[in-house]
Amino acid sequence: MNQPNPAIVAQSAVRRLPRWSLLLLCLAYIVPGFVGRSPWRMADMEGFGYMRELALGHTSWLAPRLSGLAPESEGLLPYWLGALALKAAPSWFSPEIASRLPFMALLALTLMATWWGVYYLARTPGARPVAFAFGGEAQTTDYARAMADGGLLALVACLGLAQLSHETSSYLPQLGFTALLFFAFATMPYHGRLAAMGLLIGLPGLALSGAPTMALLLGLGCSFLALFLRSWGDDEQAPAKARLWALAWLLVTLAAAALAWLLDEWVWRLVNESNAKQWQSLMRLFLWFGWPAWPLTLWTLWVWRRQIARPLHHPHLALPLWFAGVAVAATVSSLPADRALLLGLPATATLAAFALPTLKRSIGSLIDWFTLLFFSASAIAIWVIWLAVQTGFPAKPAANVARLAPQFVPGFSLIAFAVALAATAGWVVLVVWRSARNRAAIWKSLVLPASGATLGWILLMTLWLPLLDHGLSLEPQIGRVLAQMPADTRCVHTYGLTRAHIAALRYYGDVDTLRYEVHDRPGCDWLVAEQYYWNHKPRQPEAWELVAKVVRPTDRHDFLLVLRRKNQSRTPVTP
Numbered sequence: 001m002n003q004p005n006p007a008i009v010a011q012s013a014v015r016r017l018p019r020w021s022l023l024l025l026c027l028a029y030i031v032p033g034f035v036g037r038s039p040w041r042m043a044d045m046e047g048f049g050y051m052r053e054l055a056l057g058h059t060s061w062l063a064p065r066l067s068g069l070a071p072e073s074e075g076l077l078p079y080w081l082g083a084l085a086l087k088a089a090p091s092w093f094s095p096e097i098a099s100r101l102p103f104m105a106l107l108a109l110t111l112m113a114t115w116w117g118v119y120y121l122a123r124t125p126g127a128r129p130v131a132f133a134f135g136g137e138a139q140t141t142d143y144a145r146a147m148a149d150g151g152l153l154a155l156v157a158c159l160g161l162a163q164l165s166h167e168t169s170s171y172l173p174q175l176g177f178t179a180l181l182f183f184a185f186a187t188m189p190y191h192g193r194l195a196a197m198g199l200l201i202g203l204p205g206l207a208l209s210g211a212p213t214m215a216l217l218l219g220l221g222c223s224f225l226a227l228f229l230r231s232w233g234d235d236e237q238a239p240a241k242a243r244l245w246a247l248a249w250l251l252v253t254l255a256a257a258a259l260a261w262l263l264d265e266w267v268w269r270l271v272n273e274s275n276a277k278q279w280q281s282l283m284r285l286f287l288w289f290g291w292p293a294w295p296l297t298l299w300t301l302w303v304w305r306r307q308i309a310r311p312l313h314h315p316h317l318a319l320p321l322w323f324a325g326v327a328v329a330a331t332v333s334s335l336p337a338d339r340a341l342l343l344g345l346p347a348t349a350t351l352a353a354f355a356l357p358t359l360k361r362s363i364g365s366l367i368d369w370f371t372l373l374f375f376s377a378s379a380i381a382i383w384v385i386w387l388a389v390q391t392g393f394p395a396k397p398a399a400n401v402a403r404l405a406p407q408f409v410p411g412f413s414l415i416a417f418a419v420a421l422a423a424t425a426g427w428v429v430l431v432v433w434r435s436a437r438n439r440a441a442i443w444k445s446l447v448l449p450a451s452g453a454t455l456g457w458i459l460l461m462t463l464w465l466p467l468l469d470h471g472l473s474l475e476p477q478i479g480r481v482l483a484q485m486p487a488d489t490r491c492v493h494t495y496g497l498t499r500a501h502i503a504a505l506r507y508y509g510d511v512d513t514l515r516y517e518v519h520d521r522p523g524c525d526w527l528v529a530e531q532y533y534w535n536h537k538p539r540q541p542e543a544w545e546l547v548a549k550v551v552r553p554t555d556r557h558d559f560l561l562v563l564r565r566k567n568q569s570r571t572p573v574t575p
Helices: 019-030 043-055 077-088 095-122 140-157 171-187 192-208 212-228 241-262 279-289 293-303 315-333 337-342 345-353 361-391 395-404 414-436 444-462 465-472 475-483 499-509 531-536
Strands: 491-495 512-515 526-530 544-552 555-565
Touching: 019 095, 019 140, 019 444, 043 077, 043 095, 043 499, 077 095, 077 171, 095 140, 095 171, 095 315, 095 345, 140 293, 140 345, 140 444, 171 192, 171 212, 171 315, 171 337, 171 345, 192 212, 192 241, 212 241, 212 315, 279 315, 279 337, 293 345, 315 337, 315 345, 361 395, 361 414, 361 444, 414 444, 444 465, 475 499, 475 544, 475 555, 491 499, 499 512, 499 526, 526 531, 531 555
Parallel strands: 491 512, 491 526
Antiparallel strands: 526 555, 544 555
């Protein structure tokens, strides 16, 4: 016997969120961060470096190398996607933007798959709202659409999604393929071909993006759910075809695991004793990364507790609980923790959406007021600091920026200013709309959090973008390094540099790099070294003379040494 459903929703509460506003919100969230900025250190620049090497044909597609170094992050597929985009892009197109196009598509896929996943889960019998005695309850399709809108808003509102979902690293492909698997299971009873396509792309894609263990766990869990579920789509009894789907999930999971094994993609990053003691840092990560979805998720677990006690009868709870549980377990047991937690955000947003039909008006008002104060204060702070950088007033923020980012020369971009101004005006209009009308729609409590997170991201990627590029990009430091060498330099030794530094040297300087630890090529008369490694682990230092120390603009303790081989002609260098 089914337990009483806590979702009591009238038809008036499932009014449709305008499609144009939802699409505009997604577009405003996706584009900033991919367009207009330089590659950031470290994962962003490193990933771009390997993609460029593959596109230029300088390394093997099955074993990419950068100056003989294998990538630090696992997964071949992210590098393949970026390299293919670079090869397909015309010569006049920016290589940085070209390499990000597949990642923009993956972020769009994440948002779309989450929306459709919530939509089909909300249509299952156990998720539907209670039928009223005299009618007037929410219709199934309208209710599912409203719940999907709420799930998408909850995902966009998550603070931890912003930066990691805009990097050209393995994190975003893992997120996109995880969301695709979530969609594939949710849509199985309704659209078998779409579900099969999502399964066949999602599991191998996740395994080849550096997360074969996650692919194995998620695939086996979905196979188990399909085998033992007592509810299937619009039917309360699971038919025989659910058993066939269980077998399909199992076979594709094993095939994806075997493919990852053949390509040597199985890498374990478990915590050790020293890492296991960082529980305070881990708790802080849990608190802010999934905000505001995780408090709503806890509310869902409470109000739907009777249904959770029988999860096999309620796939709308069992599926996101499994995906979120695997992500939390991986966060606690593996490194880096934020990467694993990122993969649980679509499931967490889904659980948060199922809290919306049960929220009291007082809780919704509390969310609105907290969001309004937090994001309005953040937007004001961003504008004030930008104004201080541009004009010198207020004096204290301007002095703080000058201290933290020396050598930074501010500039004014009319396009960036117009975009930031339009986004701020849109926020003001939205706040007025939300405070002036008492909308009954169940998604209303997540409109301000999602819009506020988008506003903050847009302001950072417009007003603060030059400042962030100055601090997070390697271009300023590498540019000063290259300025110490003759313009016709085509070969540079490196010593102790990270992969990101090597990639930046090769891209910005168009030079060939040789690791001095491995090979000393005669005729290659310039060397760039990390200060600590050169001072403590030198190799034939007497053969080189120091030309310059180049500091990273935002870290006075981070030096790169520029050295020249002795007994060479001193070619004048233009600084």
